[in-house]
Structure formats: C-alpha cells, structure tokens
Amino acid sequence: MSLRINADRLLSDLTHLSQIGAGQDGALWRIAGTKADRAGRDWLDKTMRVEGLHTYYDETGNVFSRRRNTTGPWLLIGSHADTVPAGGHLDGAYGVIAAMEVLRTLHEEGHPLADHVESVAWFDEEGVRPESAGGLVGSTALAGSAHAADLVGYLEIHIEQGRRMEKAGLNLAPVTGIVGVRRYQVSVSGQENHAGTTMWVDRQDAGRVAARIVAELKSIILAVDPKGIGNAGVISFGPGAANVVPGTASAELEIRASSDRALDGIEADLDATLSRIAAEENCAAELVRISAKPAAHFDQRVLSAVHEACLEKGRTDQLLSYAGHDASVISTRLPTAMMFVPSTGGFSHSNKEHTPDEQLVLGAQALLDAVLKVAPMLLEQEVGSPVALAA
Amino acid sequence: MSLRINADRLLSDLTHLSQIGAGQDGALWRIAGTKADRAGRDWLDKTMRVEGLHTYYDETGNVFSRRRNTTGPWLLIGSHADTVPAGGHLDGAYGVIAAMEVLRTLHEEGHPLADHVESVAWFDEEGVRPESAGGLVGSTALAGSAHAADLVGYLEIHIEQGRRMEKAGLNLAPVTGIVGVRRYQVSVSGQENHAGTTMWVDRQDAGRVAARIVAELKSIILAVDPKGIGNAGVISFGPGAANVVPGTASAELEIRASSDRALDGIEADLDATLSRIAAEENCAAELVRISAKPAAHFDQRVLSAVHEACLEKGRTDQLLSYAGHDASVISTRLPTAMMFVPSTGGFSHSNKEHTPDEQLVLGAQALLDAVLKVAPMLLEQEVGSPVALAA
Incomplete structure (x- = not known):
C-alpha cells in the first residue's frame, strides 16, 4: 500500500x-x-x-x-x-x-x-x-x-x-x-408618514423593525447553536426617502446550523423575536421560509x-x-x-x-x-x- | 375689536x-x-x-x-x-x-x-x-x-x-x-465574503454596522433631547445577495431637534456610536452631514x-x-x-x-x-x- x-x-x-x-x-x-x-x-x-x-x-x-x-x-x-x-x-x-x-x-x-x-x-x-x-x-x-x-x-x-x-x-x-441552510424573507408593514411631524409614539416604522431583526440575528443564532452562522445580505425600506418614515421594509435572512433541530430552534426564536419587535414598533411582520437545505x-x-x-x-x-x-x-x-x-x-x-x-x-x-x-x-x-x- | x-x-x-x-x-x-x-x-x-x-x-x-x-x-x-x-x-x-x-x-x-x-x-x-x-x-x-x-x-x-x-x-x-434638521449619509466599508464559510470572528460585515446604527438612532436622539425626532428612511447593503456577507452598506439618517446645540450633541453621539459599532464589526464607517437647516x-x-x-x-x-x-x-x-x-x-x-x-x-x-x-x-x-x- x-x-x-x-x-x-x-x-x-x-x-x-x-x-x-x-x-x-x-x-x-x-x-x-x-x-x-x-x-x-x-x-x-x-x-x-x-x-x-x-x-x-x-x-x-x-x-x-x-x-x-x-x-x-x-x-x-x-x-x-x-x-x-x-x-x-x-x-x-x-x-x-x-x-x-x-x-x-x-x-x-x-x-x-x-x-x-x-x-x-x-x-x-x-x-x-x-x-x-x-x-x-x-x-x-x-x-x-x-x-x-x-x-x-x-x-x-x-x-x-x-x-x-x-x-x-x-x-x-x-x-x-x-450545515443545513434556510433562507427567509422578512416583510414588514407599517405606516408611511412625515418624518418630522410624526412623534415616536405615533409611528409604525417598518424600517426600525427590519434593522432591529438584522441587528439581533447573530445573538439569536448563537443562543441556539454556538456553531451556527447566519447572514442578512439584502435589506430595503419603502418608499425610501430621508424624510419619510418607512411604511414598508424587507430583508433576506440566511441561517446555517449543524442540525435540522438547531435550524428549527433558530427559526422559532427568529419568528418570536420578529413578532415582539414588530409589536413594539406597532407594525405587522412576517417571516417566510423561501428555501431549506437539510x-x-x-x-x-x-x-x-x-x-x-x-x-x-x-x-x-x-x-x-x-x-x-x-x-x-x-x-x-x-x-x-x-x-x-x-x-x-x-x-x-x-x-x-x-x-x-x-x-x-x-x-x-x-x-x-x-x-x-x-x-x-x-x-x-x-x-x-x-x-x-x-x- | x-x-x-x-x-x-x-x-x-x-x-x-x-x-x-x-x-x-x-x-x-x-x-x-x-x-x-x-x-x-x-x-x-x-x-x-x-x-x-x-x-x-x-x-x-x-x-x-x-x-x-x-x-x-x-x-x-x-x-x-x-x-x-x-x-x-x-x-x-x-x-x-x-x-x-x-x-x-x-x-x-x-x-x-x-x-x-x-x-x-x-x-x-x-x-x-x-x-x-x-x-x-x-x-x-x-x-x-x-x-x-x-x-x-x-x-x-x-x-x-x-x-x-x-x-x-x-x-x-x-x-x-x-426644529433644526440635519441629514447624514452613513457609509460603511467592510469585506464582502462567503456567508457560510466566513466565521463570525473573521467577518467585516458592513450590513451589521448600518442596521445597528439605524436601530440605535432613536435612543441616541432621546438621550440628548427628549423632544428630538429622527428617521432612517434609506438603507442598502452591497453587493446585495442572501449568501454574501455585505462588504458595503449605506443609510441616510435625519435628525430634528429644538436647538442647534441639541443637534450638535446628537451629531457627536451619533458619530461616536457609529465609530464604536464599526470597530466592533471590524469595519470602517463615515458619517457625512449632507444638509443642515438651523x-x-x-x-x-x-x-x-x-x-x-x-x-x-x-x-x-x-x-x-x-x-x-x-x-x-x-x-x-x-x-x-x-x-x-x-x-x-x-x-x-x-x-x-x-x-x-x-x-x-x-x-x-x-x-x-x-x-x-x-x-x-x-x-x-x-x-x-x-x-x-x-x-
């Protein structure tokens, strides 16, 4: 040999x-x-x-x-x-x-x-x-x-x-x-409004929801799977003007983990966190799985x-x-x-x-x-x- | 009369x-x-x-x-x-x-x-x-x-x-x-990379920097001026793919406050926070004032x-x-x-x-x-x- x-x-x-x-x-x-x-x-x-x-x-x-x-x-x-x-x-x-x-x-x-x-x-x-x-x-x-x-x-x-x-x-x-890989589309719906005259308490800022879930993605993943990885590679706010509170926002999130069970856990936490943030910002938000590789x-x-x-x-x-x-x-x-x-x-x-x-x-x-x-x-x-x- | x-x-x-x-x-x-x-x-x-x-x-x-x-x-x-x-x-x-x-x-x-x-x-x-x-x-x-x-x-x-x-x-x-109104362009520069094989510690994720500063804008403003208002109406990540760690990111931020002194204070805190977040994410970031109304x-x-x-x-x-x-x-x-x-x-x-x-x-x-x-x-x-x- x-x-x-x-x-x-x-x-x-x-x-x-x-x-x-x-x-x-x-x-x-x-x-x-x-x-x-x-x-x-x-x-x-x-x-x-x-x-x-x-x-x-x-x-x-x-x-x-x-x-x-x-x-x-x-x-x-x-x-x-x-x-x-x-x-x-x-x-x-x-x-x-x-x-x-x-x-x-x-x-x-x-x-x-x-x-x-x-x-x-x-x-x-x-x-x-x-x-x-x-x-x-x-x-x-x-x-x-x-x-x-x-x-x-x-x-x-x-x-x-x-x-x-x-x-x-x-x-x-x-x-x-x-790793298993799952991708999600985050869609947030709020209320487009004047960025000066709309007080914080009256806002339904879809952009804040999208930014906050992107910012929290890493800690959500690591809390479930220390070997987990993720990415937010795409984001946009609508209508997309400096002086207009975003009425809509979207982002694409990707998560990778060593087992489907870990992916399930991350997905559940992601969904719960998105719901909590959306509620805090008076918006509606949806996490839709767009692809999954086991x-x-x-x-x-x-x-x-x-x-x-x-x-x-x-x-x-x-x-x-x-x-x-x-x-x-x-x-x-x-x-x-x-x-x-x-x-x-x-x-x-x-x-x-x-x-x-x-x-x-x-x-x-x-x-x-x-x-x-x-x-x-x-x-x-x-x-x-x-x-x-x-x- | x-x-x-x-x-x-x-x-x-x-x-x-x-x-x-x-x-x-x-x-x-x-x-x-x-x-x-x-x-x-x-x-x-x-x-x-x-x-x-x-x-x-x-x-x-x-x-x-x-x-x-x-x-x-x-x-x-x-x-x-x-x-x-x-x-x-x-x-x-x-x-x-x-x-x-x-x-x-x-x-x-x-x-x-x-x-x-x-x-x-x-x-x-x-x-x-x-x-x-x-x-x-x-x-x-x-x-x-x-x-x-x-x-x-x-x-x-x-x-x-x-x-x-x-x-x-x-x-x-x-x-x-x-209120006085100031607008800023946030430009973040990191390193575009494979979203699966690049471990968290090796990343220079420009998108995370932009999302985090957008998420923190409200608390930065309110800490300086309880009557202050702001908005992040525009954001984008480059190259903009679900499986690529963003190598660049930009956002437009607007702040409104009752005095120019308050605007100065918010601007300084915004700049310091952006620098801190960019350092934490191994990125370089710039806050450029693009307009100012006293x-x-x-x-x-x-x-x-x-x-x-x-x-x-x-x-x-x-x-x-x-x-x-x-x-x-x-x-x-x-x-x-x-x-x-x-x-x-x-x-x-x-x-x-x-x-x-x-x-x-x-x-x-x-x-x-x-x-x-x-x-x-x-x-x-x-x-x-x-x-x-x-x-």
Whole structure:
C-alpha cells in the first residue's frame, strides 16, 4: 500500500483547467451551461480517455471515468467542474483533478481496486443559472438515477473556503457533515408618514423593525447553536426617502446550523423575536421560509476511515462544512464523507483562491489513502468477499 | 375689536383652490413651477384684485396683495401656494387663504390697520424641483430682498401635520419655533465574503454596522433631547445577495431637534456610536452631514401676542414645529411667529389631509385677532406713534 499519486501531473492538470474560462485577472467564468464550462468538461473527458480509461457523459452532463470493461460496483470520487462568475481555480476543480489523479494512479499501478473506482465531474453545483437556483444539479440527478445502485459510496475532497484550518495549522481535515441552510424573507408593514411631524409614539416604522431583526440575528443564532452562522445580505425600506418614515421594509435572512433541530430552534426564536419587535414598533411582520437545505451528517464508518487517512499525514481535526457540496445530496443515497485542504486567507469564489502546492499534493495523496481504506470496507459489504479485492 | 372674518368666503375659497391641480382622488399636484401651480397663484392674484386690492408678483414668483396707494410699513401674513406631489388641500393653502381673508376683512371694515397688512402666497416652499431641493425658495428670496425693509414682522397659520393637538384636544396652538434638521449619509466599508464559510470572528460585515446604527438612532436622539425626532428612511447593503456577507452598506439618517446645540450633541453621539459599532464589526464607517437647516426660535413678544389670541378661543399650549415652514427663514430677518390648527389623524402630504371647518374658521379668526395685537405693537416700534393706528 505504498501507492503514490503523481504530484506533477496533479498540479499541471490543475493549471491547465484553470486556463479554461479564465478572464484577464485569472478569475474563472466556467458558469454551468456556458461554452467555457463545456470546454472544461470536454477537456476532463479527453484527458482521461487518452489514458485509456472509459469516459462518458450522463444525460445531465456529469462526466464520469472508470476502467474499461469493468462491471462495478464502484466507489465514486469527485467534485464539480463549474464555477461561480469570477470564481477561483480550486473550488470544485481541485476535487475533480484529485479524484482523476487517484483513479489514474490505481489504473497505472494495476491495483485491483482500480476496477472499483469511478471519478466524476459534477455538472452545475453552483446554481448560477436562474433555472438551477440552489445548484447541486448533477449530483441531485445522480442520487435519483439508476446508476446510483451501482455505487457503494462517495468521497469528495474540497478546499475549506474558510480560515479555520489555516488558523489552526491543519493540512487536512475530515468533514463530519454539512450545515443545513434556510433562507427567509422578512416583510414588514407599517405606516408611511412625515418624518418630522410624526412623534415616536405615533409611528409604525417598518424600517426600525427590519434593522432591529438584522441587528439581533447573530445573538439569536448563537443562543441556539454556538456553531451556527447566519447572514442578512439584502435589506430595503419603502418608499425610501430621508424624510419619510418607512411604511414598508424587507430583508433576506440566511441561517446555517449543524442540525435540522438547531435550524428549527433558530427559526422559532427568529419568528418570536420578529413578532415582539414588530409589536413594539406597532407594525405587522412576517417571516417566510423561501428555501431549506437539510443538514447532512456523513457516514460514521466512512468518516472514521477518512479521519485515519488524514491522521497518517499529521495533526488533524474534524470540521463541519458551512458551504454546500455535492456530497450533501449524495449522502442521502450513499455512504459518504469529505475532506478539506486549507484555503489561504479563507478566500473563495474569487481569483484570490489559493492553497499551497504541498497541501494540494498531500490532499490528493490522502484521498488515495482514504479510497484504499474505504473501498474495501464498502465493497466487502456489497459483494460479501474481501479476497477478490486484495492487492 | 369685534371684527369677524367671513367664514363662508374662507371655506369657499379653500374649496376653489383645492380644485386647481387636483387628481381624480382629490390629491393635489400644484408642484412649484408647473402649470397647475401657476394657475393657483393666478387665481389667488385675481381673487384679491377683484376685491379692489393691489396685487403683484415679485421676481421670484411670490404673490402679494395689499391696499392700493399705501406706503407701509406692513405686517406680512401668509403661507405657501405649492404642494408636494399628491399633496393635501390644506398644507400651505389654508394659511394663504386665511391671510387673504384677514386682509379682506380689515379692508372691507375700513380698519386703519388695513393699510399696514400685506398678504403673501410664497413660491416653492416644498422644494420638489431638483433645482430647489430644500425648498423655502420664495421666503428665502424675500428675506434677502429690499422689500423686507418695508415689513415689520410676519405671521403664519398652518395645519399641524401631526397628532399632538388632536390628542390633547386643542383647537389652536402658538408655535414657539421650528426644529433644526440635519441629514447624514452613513457609509460603511467592510469585506464582502462567503456567508457560510466566513466565521463570525473573521467577518467585516458592513450590513451589521448600518442596521445597528439605524436601530440605535432613536435612543441616541432621546438621550440628548427628549423632544428630538429622527428617521432612517434609506438603507442598502452591497453587493446585495442572501449568501454574501455585505462588504458595503449605506443609510441616510435625519435628525430634528429644538436647538442647534441639541443637534450638535446628537451629531457627536451619533458619530461616536457609529465609530464604536464599526470597530466592533471590524469595519470602517463615515458619517457625512449632507444638509443642515438651523433651528428657528420665534420672537418672544410676537409669540406672546399670538398666544393671547389663541387663549381667547379656549385652552391652548405652545408647540414646537417639527416640519419646516417659510416662517423659519423669515424669522432670521423679521419678528415672526406662527400658529397651528389640528390635523385630523395627523395626515399630511396626502389626500387624507383634513381639519374640521369650525377649526379652520376659528384659526382664521385667531389670525385676525393676532394681527390686531401684533401689528400695532410692531408698527409703534417702527413709526413711533400709536395714535395713527387706533381703530
């Protein structure tokens, strides 16, 4: 089990992919469905084909590769090939190239597990197109497809997109699950009025209600879940004049927490606080949930194996993912886990995305080592015989 | 001194003026400089001319009337003839018609003071046109004109545009002065970031700064001036997406207080609080004053006489005006005071503006009675002889 990935090939492939759809400043525009996105997937497909692997697009646009003439079952590994507008060169792309590198290493070395690993580049994770708001398009299609029955599990490596690992000095981290995300529309209705002649006591200031709930969002979340996160990214007052007391106001709130139960608790407190503030300001207010992604909890056995693979490379610590990933959807159908490499400065969704080469190489190697642990375990469960898979 | 105004003429003239520039719903569109505004002023001019009075437009567009062949000095009485878009039929118009009614009564009765009273319909008080933002155009021009030297003082009656009188059961109220008004632009600069992967401690959330200062505006004002008022009518977060931590935010704040000293105190506290909040949120913030109207304090002797005239009609109480009026500008040049009649429901700048007829009549009578007290006092001071003015 001293298989080594090819570090030069990994880095050179990443560089190549980072030139497809790049703007002048290096930011990437491989938005799902665009020509650049298609060119990227075509290049991934071709790259695996020239290595003698079998490649194919499914009807959604996901790109798969595996050894020719194998019958499965397979452990699926991969990530997504699309980017946000002006995105970075590692978000998604790193996990795709790392998975391809793992499969190629197994294939070249003639490792018996090579017949039981499939790599994937997911279509449209980011959900930038209006018709795919929410994203996770390719993985959602796979989770509901017949092909899922041929798979025994899923592993994904991704950049952290935050600063926790960098601050803690970690090179690798197993990921325990993915936060649930809920979005709400706050709509407040008061009474538009003269901002000079309307005394405080006579006001129905919808703007104050919106500002106060935005200001309290953080403490509401932390009181329920110390690991919870949230955001108020959108706000507006109507009619929007300096000398008119706002008669209407709206805001968009987002909450993220480690369990659906925590999300329920935050939602209830948010609703109660909004009602209290609205009553204090003589307004009517409504909290409407406009989207909800459930929290994902990864498979304990797969997670333990991934943790072991990370530990072999040094100090590590299990992390919760605050961003959504294809692994979240796939985990509803297959035993799944993820691992992170650090993001320098925490930058993501920008041309400032960066992870040092050594960490990128270490991550791909850890993914290979995790595959070597996880695949036998899941395949044994599936086919009932460990012998056929021994090296 | 038992002169009575003509209640029927007062109400019928008000009705007539309320039809010039009216929309289907009765809301008025006599925005300064429009055809409807000009038609309104032309009708006021004609109405006084047919009564045998001398009328004239000054170069700004203010419409004056007084007795023919008089040489002054005059006590000026009046209000403005223009409206906001979809405004009400009493804001300005009532004070104009009431002043005309007072002058006509004195004129018809052959009262010696009739030679020393001039009525005015001010041009463009509201400041709706972009080129006259801030308004008070006609009165500002008059205050700086040669004609001001021919005037001994100024009285104005206006609807309250708030609910204080209605709630206190007052029919008439002398006005002690007009709040000073300052407007500020709050600009906050933070760091736009991923709303999931950026932990609270790593955020520079410009939106939280803007929301928190808006939420604290009321308590900051009240701590300095219990009579202070304020408003946050405009707010926005950039880039404005539910899943992006706002990197920029802006808001417009307005404060109103009874003295410039109070405004200074509120401004200092606002600035200090904004700095503290910005520091807590790791952001930079700026409070920029974009406009300032000083507080007006009316002439004590004129105010006392007006108070007496109000008291003769029943219970009364001195009020501070929270809305701007032409009297504010004129008070910097001439001894000035105002009086209010109630606004039913506090509505103004809308077609819901209403004051019961009896109160409109009572107000115009009180204005006449105030003129009979104020004019001799100010004229005696000016011409040095009370005899010529006796009835």
